[in-house]
Amino acid sequence: MSNLYAVVMAGGVGSRFWPRSRERFPKQFLEIFGLGTMIQNTISRIEPLVPAMNTFVVTNALHVDAVKSQLPFLPSENVLVEPVGRNTAPCVGIAAQWIEKIDPEGVMIVLPADHLISNVPEFLRLLTLASRVAVDTNALLTIGIHPTHPETGFGYIQFDDMPDVNPFLKEGVYRVKTFAEKPTRDTAELFLKSGDFLWNSGMFVWKASAILKEIAQNLPELSAQLAAIEPAVGTPSYQSAVDRAYGVIRSISIDYGVMEKASNVFVVRGDFGWSDVGSWDEVVRLTPTDSFGNSLRGAVFTKEVNGSYIDAGKKFVAALGVDDLIIISTDDAVLVCPKGRSQEVKEIVDFLRRKQINELL
Amino acid sequence: MSNLYAVVMAGGVGSRFWPRSRERFPKQFLEIFGLGTMIQNTISRIEPLVPAMNTFVVTNALHVDAVKSQLPFLPSENVLVEPVGRNTAPCVGIAAQWIEKIDPEGVMIVLPADHLISNVPEFLRLLTLASRVAVDTNALLTIGIHPTHPETGFGYIQFDDMPDVNPFLKEGVYRVKTFAEKPTRDTAELFLKSGDFLWNSGMFVWKASAILKEIAQNLPELSAQLAAIEPAVGTPSYQSAVDRAYGVIRSISIDYGVMEKASNVFVVRGDFGWSDVGSWDEVVRLTPTDSFGNSLRGAVFTKEVNGSYIDAGKKFVAALGVDDLIIISTDDAVLVCPKGRSQEVKEIVDFLRRKQINELL
Numbered sequence: 001m002s003n004l005y006a007v008v009m010a011g012g013v014g015s016r017f018w019p020r021s022r023e024r025f026p027k028q029f030l031e032i033f034g035l036g037t038m039i040q041n042t043i044s045r046i047e048p049l050v051p052a053m054n055t056f057v058v059t060n061a062l063h064v065d066a067v068k069s070q071l072p073f074l075p076s077e078n079v080l081v082e083p084v085g086r087n088t089a090p091c092v093g094i095a096a097q098w099i100e101k102i103d104p105e106g107v108m109i110v111l112p113a114d115h116l117i118s119n120v121p122e123f124l125r126l127l128t129l130a131s132r133v134a135v136d137t138n139a140l141l142t143i144g145i146h147p148t149h150p151e152t153g154f155g156y157i158q159f160d161d162m163p164d165v166n167p168f169l170k171e172g173v174y175r176v177k178t179f180a181e182k183p184t185r186d187t188a189e190l191f192l193k194s195g196d197f198l199w200n201s202g203m204f205v206w207k208a209s210a211i212l213k214e215i216a217q218n219l220p221e222l223s224a225q226l227a228a229i230e231p232a233v234g235t236p237s238y239q240s241a242v243d244r245a246y247g248v249i250r251s252i253s254i255d256y257g258v259m260e261k262a263s264n265v266f267v268v269r270g271d272f273g274w275s276d277v278g279s280w281d282e283v284v285r286l287t288p289t290d291s292f293g294n295s296l297r298g299a300v301f302t303k304e305v306n307g308s309y310i311d312a313g314k315k316f317v318a319a320l321g322v323d324d325l326i327i328i329s330t331d332d333a334v335l336v337c338p339k340g341r342s343q344e345v346k347e348i349v350d351f352l353r354r355k356q357i358n359e360l361l
Numbered sequence: 362m363s364n365l366y367a368v369v370m371a372g373g374v375g376s377r378f379w380p381r382s383r384e385r386f387p388k389q390f391l392e393i394f395g396l397g398t399m400i401q402n403t404i405s406r407i408e409p410l411v412p413a414m415n416t417f418v419v420t421n422a423l424h425v426d427a428v429k430s431q432l433p434f435l436p437s438e439n440v441l442v443e444p445v446g447r448n449t450a451p452c453v454g455i456a457a458q459w460i461e462k463i464d465p466e467g468v469m470i471v472l473p474a475d476h477l478i479s480n481v482p483e484f485l486r487l488l489t490l491a492s493r494v495a496v497d498t499n500a501l502l503t504i505g506i507h508p509t510h511p512e513t514g515f516g517y518i519q520f521d522d523m524p525d526v527n528p529f530l531k532e533g534v535y536r537v538k539t540f541a542e543k544p545t546r547d548t549a550e551l552f553l554k555s556g557d558f559l560w561n562s563g564m565f566v567w568k569a570s571a572i573l574k575e576i577a578q579n580l581p582e583l584s585a586q587l588a589a590i591e592p593a594v595g596t597p598s599y600q601s602a603v604d605r606a607y608g609v610i611r612s613i614s615i616d617y618g619v620m621e622k623a624s625n626v627f628v629v630r631g632d633f634g635w636s637d638v639g640s641w642d643e644v645v646r647l648t649p650t651d652s653f654g655n656s657l658r659g660a661v662f663t664k665e666v667n668g669s670y671i672d673a674g675k676k677f678v679a680a681l682g683v684d685d686l687i688i689i690s691t692d693d694a695v696l697v698c699p700k701g702r703s704q705e706v707k708e709i710v711d712f713l714r715r716k717q718i719n720e721l722l
Contacts, residue, residue: 019677019679301712303709315693316694316718317694318379318695319696320698320709322698325697327695327697329690334679335680336680336681336683336688337679337680341681341682344664344682347664348662357660357677360677
């Protein structure tokens with residue numbers, strides 16, 4: 001079997017975990033669940049399949065220091081640095097190009113740096129399965145999550161469960177019919193009811209050569225810029241070649257730019273306790289509680305507090321007589337909001353951006 | 362008329378304004394209402410009657426630095442330092458002794474450092490009246506506050522409104538019948554209904570010589586210790602004399618030790634927007650609100666927040682979707698509690714004390 005490579009996409013600048021997440025310190029670098037930051041856990045989770053030397057992290061120039069300090073065991077040349085975020089297609093492109101150069105038959109597993117996965121053995125089993133299909137068929141594979149509710153925050157993948165020549169059908173690997181953008185509530189309910197839609201997790205498996213071929217076909221401009229970078233891969237001039245190319249590369253997602261147009265696309269249907277951890281409410285939902293329904297992190301005093309999530313950071317938080325609140329305290333900011341409304345944290349960040357209160361961003 | 366002196370009692374170590382108040386930085390040193398700390402406002406309020414050189418502050422050794430830095434215009438020898446708090450009688454005693462030594466006819470106005478008074482002209486009018494009575498009669502005067510509700514947190518003063526030989530009756534200066542300790546709720550309601558009970562504000566007016574005479578009569582032990590200090594007043598050995606005396610002086614209030622026993626005691630009935638500002642709830646009640654019923658101090662973001670008091674300290678506080686909360690943020694701690702429950706803040710301080718988390722006390 002071909003060698004496996006992991007590509008961890010750590011370019012996110014998510015604002016939904018304000019005040020803990022900041023532009024220079026987004027969610028993937030936070031220790032949100034127990035031990036380890038999200039990116040550390042992403043990488044240690046995949047380690048049984050992919051050794052560190054085969055693991056790449058693509059990140060923004062802003063976050064190189066965070067990546068290197070949180071992942072000291074990662075070879076320094078495995079951190080690919082984008083001067084600016086250009087969505088996922090260029091990120092996948094430069095990683096695929098690097099991997100193809102060192103291993104023309106290499107299979108790459110593309111993973112967001114900030115997801116939570118609770119059933120790791122099942123997750124690894126599916127990645128192994130997907131890798132096998134990628135090798136056997138040169139196909140593009142995506143991991144689809146069995147949906148549990150009509151979520152409007154994710155894209156969806158419709159799969160084809162008709163018997164066909166697909167020899168992997170019985171293993172839960174389906175041909176993709178369509179990719180659907182984030183739906184309205186009504187549409188999401190239809191998707192859920194139909195039974196043949198999965199959540200698009202943003203995780204992919206393919207041969208580096210296969211995705212590069214599809215990029216060439218569907219995103220010729222990006223492909224041309226990758227060609228311009230190519231001679232510099234592994235040389236001291238790599239970064240400047242990347243920086244130059246990113247000056248003209250346009251922002252486009254791999255889903256929209258390639259997956260929706262490519263023909264040989266499969267989805268592996270998965271059910272492994274996945275969450276994209278998109279908000280404080282999602283963190284609250286995923287964090288164990290004490291007998292009062294509280295999740296308390298750090299130095300917290302409570303009296304008659306129920307159903308609340310309190311993260312004191314390095315401070316002391318005293319709460320009394322409140323229910324179902326989310327309280328997040330950091331060195332310079334405090335968030336107080338009821339459970340169920342953490343989506344609106346974005347508005348706080350928007351406010352700070354509008355007012356150019358950069359030290360809190 | 363005799364010279365007027367002010368004695369500001371700043372020995373409080375109140376814990377009710379945690380997390381803003383700390384053992385080393387109690388309420389009187391906090392800027393709670395608009396500009397100026399409570400002790401600064403106490404002193405500037407009385408300035409039209411008493412110049413700084415006649416103003417004394419009695420404080421604990423812990424707080425000398427705070428007093429001197431907040432009141433730089435005060436002559437350094439006017440800051441009398443108690444090595445330990447021994448309630449109000451010793452505090453009044455050493456101040457009276459000092460004043461009598463520099464001005465045997467001096468009249469002293471005793472004021473707590475941490476009260477709020479909104480109608481200053483009326484307050485000054487009553488102090489002037491009380492001073493005149495003190496000079497004319499050698500009496501002890503206390504300022505009683507017209508009660509507005511059956512408060513159980515204050516002592517009460519019952520006054521005698523029968524026509525008598527008291528020539529000041531028509532000016533609102535009554536003989537005192539009894540001093541009553543903090544009552545139960547039922548008793549407080551009886552007091553309020555009776556119409557002849559006032560709140561004991563802890564403010565007094567008397568000649569230094571008159572109160573010293575009463576101390577000699579009613580608190581002979583304290584008087585003996587004051588006598589031991591007396592030769593040192595105004596000399597370099599004053600502090601060590603005080604420190605020595607405080608080693609044996611016992612803790613007793615001027616109300617209990619003297620006022621309840623003395624015979625020539627009057628109460629000036631006052632109504633000048635007084636508050637002892639005993640809790641965050643009292644601060645909330647006394648602070649102007651915006652059109653959402655909120656009082657916001659410092660850098661605060663709100664969305665759909667109503668009826669709340671938020672003090673961000675030097676941090677940024679973002680609140681969304683909460684009502685009627687008190688949120689106090691300081692450098693190292695955050696308090697979140699609903700309006701109406703700030704009395705329980707004491708329990709947080711008790712907890713910190715029990716756990717010996719001294720850096721937060």
